[in-house]
Amino acid sequence: MANSLYITATEARSGKSAIALGMMRLVTGRVRRPALFRPIINSVDPARPDHDIELLMKTFHLDMPYEETYACSLEDALELINSGKSDVLMDKILVAFKKLEAKYDFILCEGTDFMGKDSTFEYNLNGDIAANLGASVLLVTSAQGRTVSEVQSAVLSGIDLMKAKAVRTVAVIANMSTLSDTESKELIARITPNGVEEAEQPVEGFADTRPPLFFVIPAIPALGQPSMQDVANWLHAKVLHGQEHLDNLISGNLIAAMQVGNFLDYLQDGHLVITPGDRADIILATLTARLSYAYPDIAGILLTGGLPLAPTMERLVQGWASLPLTILSVDTDTFTTVSNLNRLHGRIAASDEGKVHLALGHFARHVDTRMLGDRLGEASKRMTPRMFEFQIMEQARKHRMHIVLPEGEEERILRAAEILLQRDVADLTLLGDADKIGAKIRALGLDMEKVRIIQPELAPDFEDYVKTYFELRQKKGISMDQARDRMKDATYFGTMMVYKGAADGLVSGSVNTTAHTVRPALEFIKTKPGASIVSSVFFMCLKDRVLTFGDCAINHDPTPEQLADIAVTSAETSRIFGLEPRVAMLSYSTGKSGSGADVDKVAEATRIAHEKAPDLLLTGPIQYDAAIDADTARTKMPGDPVAGRATVFIFPDLNTGNNTYKAVQRAAGAIAIGPVLQGMRKPVNDLSRGCLIPDIVNPVAITAVQAQAEKGLA
Numbered sequence: 001m002a003n004s005l006y007i008t009a010t011e012a013r014s015g016k017s018a019i020a021l022g023m024m025r026l027v028t029g030r031v032r033r034p035a036l037f038r039p040i041i042n043s044v045d046p047a048r049p050d051h052d053i054e055l056l057m058k059t060f061h062l063d064m065p066y067e068e069t070y071a072c073s074l075e076d077a078l079e080l081i082n083s084g085k086s087d088v089l090m091d092k093i094l095v096a097f098k099k100l101e102a103k104y105d106f107i108l109c110e111g112t113d114f115m116g117k118d119s120t121f122e123y124n125l126n127g128d129i130a131a132n133l134g135a136s137v138l139l140v141t142s143a144q145g146r147t148v149s150e151v152q153s154a155v156l157s158g159i160d161l162m163k164a165k166a167v168r169t170v171a172v173i174a175n176m177s178t179l180s181d182t183e184s185k186e187l188i189a190r191i192t193p194n195g196v197e198e199a200e201q202p203v204e205g206f207a208d209t210r211p212p213l214f215f216v217i218p219a220i221p222a223l224g225q226p227s228m229q230d231v232a233n234w235l236h237a238k239v240l241h242g243q244e245h246l247d248n249l250i251s252g253n254l255i256a257a258m259q260v261g262n263f264l265d266y267l268q269d270g271h272l273v274i275t276p277g278d279r280a281d282i283i284l285a286t287l288t289a290r291l292s293y294a295y296p297d298i299a300g301i302l303l304t305g306g307l308p309l310a311p312t313m314e315r316l317v318q319g320w321a322s323l324p325l326t327i328l329s330v331d332t333d334t335f336t337t338v339s340n341l342n343r344l345h346g347r348i349a350a351s352d353e354g355k356v357h358l359a360l361g362h363f364a365r366h367v368d369t370r371m372l373g374d375r376l377g378e379a380s381k382r383m384t385p386r387m388f389e390f391q392i393m394e395q396a397r398k399h400r401m402h403i404v405l406p407e408g409e410e411e412r413i414l415r416a417a418e419i420l421l422q423r424d425v426a427d428l429t430l431l432g433d434a435d436k437i438g439a440k441i442r443a444l445g446l447d448m449e450k451v452r453i454i455q456p457e458l459a460p461d462f463e464d465y466v467k468t469y470f471e472l473r474q475k476k477g478i479s480m481d482q483a484r485d486r487m488k489d490a491t492y493f494g495t496m497m498v499y500k501g502a503a504d505g506l507v508s509g510s511v512n513t514t515a516h517t518v519r520p521a522l523e524f525i526k527t528k529p530g531a532s533i534v535s536s537v538f539f540m541c542l543k544d545r546v547l548t549f550g551d552c553a554i555n556h557d558p559t560p561e562q563l564a565d566i567a568v569t570s571a572e573t574s575r576i577f578g579l580e581p582r583v584a585m586l587s588y589s590t591g592k593s594g595s596g597a598d599v600d601k602v603a604e605a606t607r608i609a610h611e612k613a614p615d616l617l618l619t620g621p622i623q624y625d626a627a628i629d630a631d632t633a634r635t636k637m638p639g640d641p642v643a644g645r646a647t648v649f650i651f652p653d654l655n656t657g658n659n660t661y662k663a664v665q666r667a668a669g670a671i672a673i674g675p676v677l678q679g680m681r682k683p684v685n686d687l688s689r690g691c692l693i694p695d696i697v698n699p700v701a702i703t704a705v706q707a708q709a710e711k712g713l714a
Contacts, residue, residue, distance in 0.1 A: 030387065143175060276305045408431050567606075622646075
């Protein structure tokens with residue numbers, strides 16, 4: 001029987017969508033098969049999918065049919081209620097819920113959107129639904145523009161209403177708070193532990209008598225701000241130029257009716273400039289201001305009246321190498337357009353990755369996810385890819401490490417860095433030409449206030465790094481001039497930052513080769529005590545589990561001693577990331593079924609590994625099928641504690657390992673995270689030159705966790 005949680009707001013525009021995002025991230029990090037259920041949605045028209053369902057399904061790639069995610073429309077629900085058939089409505093909702101309960105481990109339910117006029121009615125309705133489903137509730141109330149007493153009153157009355165319906169409230173979130181830090185602390189002191197009294201008797205059906213958890217999440221303007229894409233969708237506007245900047249957020253509207261000299265004084269960051277399509281002077285001034293460091297960053301331009309750009313302006317805009325903003329056009333006049341815009345409020349779209357990551361990071365910063373997760377029930381013991389990714393991010397956030405990214409001028413690196421900063425995964429330093437990096441950040445519209453940018457040859461520590469490198473490598477024939485040239489290279493400079501303790505780890509390789517990324521680390525960071533070589537693993541994220549493959553990227557033909565070292569190190573790496581290591585030493589022979597030099601090598605490596613780590617569950621030689629499949633293991637190696645249950649697979653050479661990981665990746669549709677380098681004193685990791693943005697985010701988080709382990713924090 002699945003566990004469930006029902007998220008309901010106490011009123012309209014409470015920011016419930018952002019809370020649902022954070023909760024689904026928490027759920028997918030704890031259970032193997034999560035489901036989403038909205039008992040009542042605004043419309044069941046397949047051409048207009050429900051906003052929150054689409055947001056959560058696309059963000060978390062939920063494997064369930066859309067039609068199973070809801071029971072009925074708000075219109076149908078109201079018709080049944082108004083005709084005295086509330087029991088029919090509840091039966092319909094229960095039938096849909098029970099179908100999910102039979103198939104999934106956990107069901108995250110989300111209540112209505114408060115689109116009607118009576119918020120009290122909808123809140124009661126959501127309470128009745130939660131009671132009938134037997135679900136615990138998470139209450140979301142708005143703290144925007146409210147006093148401490150007003151928020152306290154809303155929270156306590158909300159809990160009382162749920163208690164009256166025999167519904168257990170797990171947690172309450174005062175969202176979008178505009179209270180000061182002092183006021184927030186006062187509110188928390190009032191609410192917990194005395195403001196929400198522990199029930200003398202448990203709510204019927206719930207053994208847990210603990211009072212609800214209470215969290216205050218401050219308002220963050222960007223989540224409530226519409227994007228240029230939102231404006232385009234809302235007004236059915238044409239995108240004339242700047243398609244790539246539709247995710248720019250709008251802080252306010254500026255109607256441009258005056259002369260240019262006066263108009264420019266009114267520009268502010270994030271403004272949407274609204275002007276008739278024939279005002280070439282305003283359009284040109286706006287574009288010029290956007291490119292100038294002396295003026296704020298405008299979100300975009302909206303042309304009214306259905307007036308096309310003049311041919312000369314069109315030619316000018318098309319000749320711009322990289323237009324820094326979006327230009328939209330609508331047929332309505334300026335007054336009508338502004339009136340329509342005033343009814344638009346920002347929402348988190350599934351396509352807006354910036355807002356999604358901002359919401360997830362903001363939620364994680366202000367909600368104790370571990371404590372809240374414990375209230376949801378037992379976590380699955382089997383690690384799924386979603387759980388693995390969640391665990392890496394949560395572990396990285398616990399003790400934030402400082403990671404240096406030498407390829408700071410690369411767009412993918414910049415976009416990944418914004419996500420990492422928004423989610424508080426790590427502190428980041430970008431290396432490269434500071435002016436070029438700054439210009440790219442502005443052109444891409446990224447929020448990078450917290451990032452540190454260093455131009456190596458201009459850094460205060462440059463000469464010290466040159467001297468240190470010279471001292472470390474002079475016996476290899478390196479001169480002082482050569483050392484200076486090396487330190488001008490961002491990868492060498494970044495690696496020296498790690499060596500000197502100015503950074504905790506390095507990630508590179510989106511532009512540079514693997515050799516260029518790893519060579520500096522091999523030169524002077526070197527291997528840690530007890531490790532004879534640097535090796536690598538891939539985390540292979542299959543549909544229902546995460547496996548560790550090593551070594552598939554570094555060592556061509558390791559000796560038995562090196563192979564044993566790879567096995568023990570790979571097991572330790574797996575353990576750091578929450579994977580229980582059961583190590584299979586792979587060969588074309590299982591047990592003593594075959595013979596030959598290659599089998600003997602694996603057998604000897606197995607013996608040495610047992611000596612190095614006698615408590616480690618490890619077996620070999622063993623074939624891949626016997627290592628992973630329980631039925632095959634019962635035939636080939638009955639009774640072995642690893643056979644059929646292996647989680648760490650050690651390949652005898654690079655040829656076998658590299659081909660196998662790629663075969664599994666393609667044939668099983670697995671996600672391969674890596675290579676994760678291991679065995680060095682401090683963590684350095686390589687990217688693929690074809691990497692996408694998520695392929696950068698995960699390795700940075702992994703590097704941060706490795707750095708924690710090196711410091712004894714993991």
